[in-house]
Structures are given as structure tokens and as C-alpha cells.
Amino acid sequence: MSMEKIAVIGTGLVGRSWSIVFARAGREVALYDADAAAAGRARSAIAQSLSALRSAGLVADIDAIQARIRPAKSLAEALDGAVHAQEAVTERVEVKREVFRDMDSLAAPETVLASSSSTLPASAFASELAGKRRCLVAHPLNPPHLVPLVELVPAPWTDPEVVRRTKALMASVGQEPITMLKEVPGFIVNRLQVALLNEAFALVEDGCITPEDLDKSITHGLGLRWSVVGPFETIDLNAARGVKHYVEIFGAKFFELLKPRGAPRPWAEQVVQEIDQARRAVLPLAEIPSRQAWRDERLTELAALRAGSSKE
Amino acid sequence: MSMEKIAVIGTGLVGRSWSIVFARAGREVALYDADAAAAGRARSAIAQSLSALRSAGLVADIDAIQARIRPAKSLAEALDGAVHAQEAVTERVEVKREVFRDMDSLAAPETVLASSSSTLPASAFASELAGKRRCLVAHPLNPPHLVPLVELVPAPWTDPEVVRRTKALMASVGQEPITMLKEVPGFIVNRLQVALLNEAFALVEDGCITPEDLDKSITHGLGLRWSVVGPFETIDLNAARGVKHYVEIFGAKFFELLKPRGAPRPWAEQVVQEIDQARRAVLPLAEIPSRQAWRDERLTELAALRAGSSKE
Structure with missing residues (x-):
């Protein structure tokens, strides 16, 4: 070494x-x-x-x-x-x-x-x-x-x-x-995070889902799969002839989901309040440090799993 | 049983x-x-x-x-x-x-x-x-x-x-x-997936990142963390006084990241081509089934880890 x-x-x-x-x-x-x-x-x-x-x-x-x-x-x-x-x-x-x-x-x-x-x-x-x-x-x-x-x-x-x-x-x-091939505000990770958060705030604001169930949709679904295959590889593996084929099948439908949202708006104070209240109901402020420790224990387990398994 | x-x-x-x-x-x-x-x-x-x-x-x-x-x-x-x-x-x-x-x-x-x-x-x-x-x-x-x-x-x-x-x-x-508390097109998971994919396509289209590095930003970063804590809990644990505090600090900055994108546009054929070519360079079409099997092996390991660890 x-x-x-x-x-x-x-x-x-x-x-x-x-x-x-x-x-x-x-x-x-x-x-x-x-x-x-x-x-x-x-x-x-x-x-x-x-x-x-x-x-x-x-x-x-x-x-x-x-x-x-x-x-x-x-x-x-x-x-x-x-x-x-x-x-x-x-x-x-x-x-x-x-x-x-x-x-x-x-x-x-x-x-x-x-x-x-x-x-x-x-x-x-x-x-x-x-x-x-x-x-x-x-x-x-x-x-x-x-x-x-x-x-x-x-x-x-x-x-x-x-x-x-x-x-x-x-x-x-x-x-x-x-x-990164050029400097842009938010770099990559925060831009992707914000794009998803923006839709998440809108879904709660529109009364489609509770904040708690929204988080579960990621931890037990999309995030679980994304921890194995990234967003492009995910769709690449979900059509017989890869990503191009996937976009042929779903591209227009997906655009119809995005279109009605129109141009981005700042997050409304009311939905922030609602999400904050939902979080405080399951995790009092005083317990944030112990939950951070819990998160890090889970991340440690994942690191150990990756260290042991056949990485691509 | x-x-x-x-x-x-x-x-x-x-x-x-x-x-x-x-x-x-x-x-x-x-x-x-x-x-x-x-x-x-x-x-x-x-x-x-x-x-x-x-x-x-x-x-x-x-x-x-x-x-x-x-x-x-x-x-x-x-x-x-x-x-x-x-x-x-x-x-x-x-x-x-x-x-x-x-x-x-x-x-x-x-x-x-x-x-x-x-x-x-x-x-x-x-x-x-x-x-x-x-x-x-x-x-x-x-x-x-x-x-x-x-x-x-x-x-x-x-x-x-x-x-x-x-x-x-x-x-x-x-x-x-x-x-879901009401029927909306795309339900929850596909709406969140599309919101993130939309930003991912734009970042590649703008020449900020390669498709391969974009996928890594999720599998080794955001998706890894999201498999443990959902998007709301993630930001809730990243500010001393929780999600409300987090939005106070970052909300305006985040909106500035979203704003220049304007209203959603359909994905351009050229960027779809570029991502498809990048995928085919690392995974020929004929190898999609074996890579699907690889993905499922990793998901199986994760399921075993979750079955064994102290679930919240």
C-alpha cells in the first residue's frame, strides 16, 4: 500500500x-x-x-x-x-x-x-x-x-x-x-436529488400520498433497485432491445406525466409544514442523532455486503 | 401460517x-x-x-x-x-x-x-x-x-x-x-422515476456527464442512501432541526437549480441515441438477460441482508 x-x-x-x-x-x-x-x-x-x-x-x-x-x-x-x-x-x-x-x-x-x-x-x-x-x-x-x-x-x-x-x-x-465535463450549479447528485424531491413535494401537496408512504416507495422500491442498477441501466434492462426500445415504448407516456407540472415552482410553505409534521410524528427532533446512527449502521452493512459480493 | x-x-x-x-x-x-x-x-x-x-x-x-x-x-x-x-x-x-x-x-x-x-x-x-x-x-x-x-x-x-x-x-x-389517496397517472413510483430520469437525460444532453458516470452517481451515492432512508427522511436527517430547517437553508437554492429547466420537453432523439450507444458499449444486446440475472442476484443479497438486519 x-x-x-x-x-x-x-x-x-x-x-x-x-x-x-x-x-x-x-x-x-x-x-x-x-x-x-x-x-x-x-x-x-x-x-x-x-x-x-x-x-x-x-x-x-x-x-x-x-x-x-x-x-x-x-x-x-x-x-x-x-x-x-x-x-x-x-x-x-x-x-x-x-x-x-x-x-x-x-x-x-x-x-x-x-x-x-x-x-x-x-x-x-x-x-x-x-x-x-x-x-x-x-x-x-x-x-x-x-x-x-x-x-x-x-x-x-x-x-x-x-x-x-x-x-x-x-x-x-x-x-x-x-x-463532470463542465461546472454546473448543484453538480450531478444534488440536481438529481432535487428533481425527484420536487415531484415528491408535488405528490404530497396534491394529496396523492402520505410523506411516510412516499419514503417507503423509494426505500422498498425504486431506491432499492437503484442501489444495484442506475437509472439508465434500470430502463435498459427493462426492454428487450435496451434503452432506445424502452423510450420508444414509454417515452411519450412519460412525457405526459411530466407535462402537466409545467415550469418549476418554489415549494409551498404548507406542504413543507405537512411533511415536517409527518416526520416529527415518527421521529421527534431529539431522536435525529440516534436515527442518523441507525442510518449509518445500515450503510455500514451495505458496505460490508458490497465488499464481499462480486462487484461488477 | x-x-x-x-x-x-x-x-x-x-x-x-x-x-x-x-x-x-x-x-x-x-x-x-x-x-x-x-x-x-x-x-x-x-x-x-x-x-x-x-x-x-x-x-x-x-x-x-x-x-x-x-x-x-x-x-x-x-x-x-x-x-x-x-x-x-x-x-x-x-x-x-x-x-x-x-x-x-x-x-x-x-x-x-x-x-x-x-x-x-x-x-x-x-x-x-x-x-x-x-x-x-x-x-x-x-x-x-x-x-x-x-x-x-x-x-x-x-x-x-x-x-x-x-x-x-x-x-x-x-x-x-x-x-395512494387518489388515482393519478403513473402512480407514485413511475412519477418519481420519470422526474429523476428527466433531469438525467438533460444532464447528458447538456454535456455535463457521461451516461455511465450518471448511473454511478446513483448506484454508489444517492440510490445507495435512498435504499436506507427515503427522500424526505434523507433531508430530515441532514439538518439539525429536521426537514423544515433543511428547506429554510436549501429551498431557495434548490429552486434556482430547477428554474432554468422551464417546462418539461420530450426527450430528444439525439440524447436517447447517445445513452443507448453508451449502454451498448458496456453491454451488448445479447448480454441483457445475463445482466438481468446479475441484477437479481444483487437484489437477492439485499433481501437476505434486510431479512437478517434489525428492520425499523
Whole structure:
């Protein structure tokens, strides 16, 4: 296993999870947070996550993994000798801009600078930098140590070699990188999520289904199948002559479902209230953290299943 | 286990899978097809599916299950003494209308008549029947013995007691029923699927992503998470104060993602071609059946995982 050093900047949920991703794959991780107290607290949270991974049989020697994650006293120390820096600080453009300015001035020229931003493209915070060609977005789904997808979003000026190296790094540590061919707001995942949510809100607003049954339609149906085959492969496998044949049969019917919705409208306050009330009826606010833990246990089981089964 | 008899009408993929759903839960199944040869072929296909379920540890005595599935020589014989009839014939309104007319005239008054239709509401084929109040749609995802969701879609005139009984039956055989509160075209699952597909087609058409990477964004990201928590629960768990708080933070930003798409347009032939070519590059037409088998193996593993883990 390669011991190439990775810098993780920011010790919130995302930064801690990235540390696990890199360290469990044998990389040395320098973990830095401008808030020294936060960096201190990270250690026990990481230990807890590693222990859950061990229980699921996903990792063995968690002490060795933990030993590869070392707190750095300064940003300069974290970046020293790193091949890749993964920024995971607050999602505010002025904060990203400052961190990228500092990273670009401190890191060796060959260090790739990647942001975990879920909404801000690199153009929004790195376009003024001398080293902008080594900057890009590498957006994970939460938490990255359980959900392998990473969206790579280069700015127009990002060096293609930097994209290639980041893709190779992510694949080498067991993540599943996809590469955007241009910067668009919301990237891929959030655009797809919002398209589905928009229809979901409309179906509840129109009184067609309860919020709880809508969620079940995904967890026990569409989402279950989509976790195995993506949306295009799903329809490709559902017609004798593939996706083109499928669209010949169903394309016009599907358009008739979409058409009456017309142009998108903002979500109405009333339907948001209704969904919120339905959620609170099954999950009081105080129980959100324990349900997040439950979700992560299920995701861990799925990760263990995938690790064991014959992946395509 | 209850021995209540179920009639399954139609021995295609859907009808055979329904037979397994009911028979593995201890029900007696009378399997009928107007084409006697098709009914004969069903037996070996069912045996194959049962054998895969046994390999995954999902069922034990497959001979006993198979023995509970008996071919019926006539529709009358299939319906005789059945508490529930599950129609799974061709998706053509004139065929459904004829089968429902025959079922309504032959079945005892207390037999529920459910259609597996994925697009036709009961209003389209049962509204003229004397027994229309016992008719509804119970639409499965394919194949129902691996994907538990069932959409119950009552017509305006369907007896609420019939809906209640069907829901109880589906739950008792291990399916996950959801209930539509009114008939709308596409029901729930296909409406949600189409909303997401529509954005997926647009992202490929706009040159933002390859079809293959788009599928990965779901299988390794969004779909993976949605198989654990539905779309509303996902956002509910992603803000400290739940879904209302989440919409406060992200609602306006999300609307800005949707707005530029404007009113829905039919899918362009060119993008359909592009996706079809991308699919054929990774999966030649001749390999669709083996990939379907691969998908079903993965779904079987997921079913086994869910059967073993602490379900919520």
C-alpha cells in the first residue's frame, strides 16, 4: 500500500470521514483544523467510527489506521509533503476563498488542492490563485467512509492531469469517482436529488400520498433497485432491445406525466409544514442523532455486503 | 401460517414472481394462464427462482413452496375459494377489461380482484362491473419476490375495506404496501422515476456527464442512501432541526437549480441515441438477460441482508 501523505483540512463530520477513507487505505493523513480544540475532539469520533467498521468486518487493525491519522499544528505542517489536500471547512465562499489562498501559498506546486464543497464550484473561490490549475472540487456524499461516490468537478482552467490524478487517487482508496465535463450549479447528485424531491413535494401537496408512504416507495422500491442498477441501466434492462426500445415504448407516456407540472415552482410553505409534521410524528427532533446512527449502521452493512459480493 | 388461497392470473415474469411471494408465505396459490403451454413452462422458471432464494438462505423447503403452487385448468377453478385474485396479464386495456369482466362474473363476492397494472388505473378497466367496489390496482416493482414495494391504487369507487384487506394481505406475505389517496397517472413510483430520469437525460444532453458516470452517481451515492432512508427522511436527517430547517437553508437554492429547466420537453432523439450507444458499449444486446440475472442476484443479497438486519 502506498504511504503517500494526504492533508485533510477541517475536522467536522466530512473531514473526519475523509481521514478514515485515506488512512484505512494505508495513506498517512495529516489532519488540521484552525480550531485546535475541534482537532482534539476529532480523535475520539474517528475511533468510534473505526470501531463500527471493525464490527462489520470492514477493517481489521484499527489502531494502525488511527496511528496513520496525525493532527498537524499548522496548515503549513499539514501540507508539507502532501500529494493531495482535501479541504472540508464550512460551506461559505469567503471561508473557502481564504483557505484556498493559504493552501495555494503554502503547498508545494505539485500538491493537488481539492474542495469538498457541495454547492460552490472551484471557479467561485480559486480563480484568482496563481496555482488555480491544481484546484478542483471533489464532493463526497455523507459520510464518505460509508458512501463511496465522489463528484469531481474541475473548473474550466483546472489542469486535466490534476483531474486524472485525483480520479486515480480516489479509486485507489476505494471511492467511486465520477467526473463532470463542465461546472454546473448543484453538480450531478444534488440536481438529481432535487428533481425527484420536487415531484415528491408535488405528490404530497396534491394529496396523492402520505410523506411516510412516499419514503417507503423509494426505500422498498425504486431506491432499492437503484442501489444495484442506475437509472439508465434500470430502463435498459427493462426492454428487450435496451434503452432506445424502452423510450420508444414509454417515452411519450412519460412525457405526459411530466407535462402537466409545467415550469418549476418554489415549494409551498404548507406542504413543507405537512411533511415536517409527518416526520416529527415518527421521529421527534431529539431522536435525529440516534436515527442518523441507525442510518449509518445500515450503510455500514451495505458496505460490508458490497465488499464481499462480486462487484461488477 | 394461513392457508388462504390466492389466485394468480397470468404466468409471465410478474405472475410467476407473485406466486413465489404468496407461496413462500404459506399461501395456497392457484396459477392460471389462458395459454396452457405458458402455464406449463412456469413451473421450471419458478423452480429456478426458488433455488436462488434457497442459496441465499431466504427460504428453506422449496419443494413445499413449489407444492403450494398449483396450475388451474380454468379461470373458474383458479378463483374457486380464493380470498384474493392477483391479475398479471398483458398491459393492454382491452385485455385487462376482459379479464376483469370474467373474474367479476366467476369469483365469489368476497374475493378481492387486484391488478398488477403499472400504468392503467382500475377506473380504466373495471368501472362497468357489478363488483367494481372489490377492484383495485396492486402494482409491484419487478420482480415482486425480490423488491417488496406494492403500490395500492384504489379507484374512487373501491370499497375502503377492500383496500384495508389488500394492505393487510400484502404486509402478511412480507411485501411493503403503500396506499395512494387518489388515482393519478403513473402512480407514485413511475412519477418519481420519470422526474429523476428527466433531469438525467438533460444532464447528458447538456454535456455535463457521461451516461455511465450518471448511473454511478446513483448506484454508489444517492440510490445507495435512498435504499436506507427515503427522500424526505434523507433531508430530515441532514439538518439539525429536521426537514423544515433543511428547506429554510436549501429551498431557495434548490429552486434556482430547477428554474432554468422551464417546462418539461420530450426527450430528444439525439440524447436517447447517445445513452443507448453508451449502454451498448458496456453491454451488448445479447448480454441483457445475463445482466438481468446479475441484477437479481444483487437484489437477492439485499433481501437476505434486510431479512437478517434489525428492520425499523
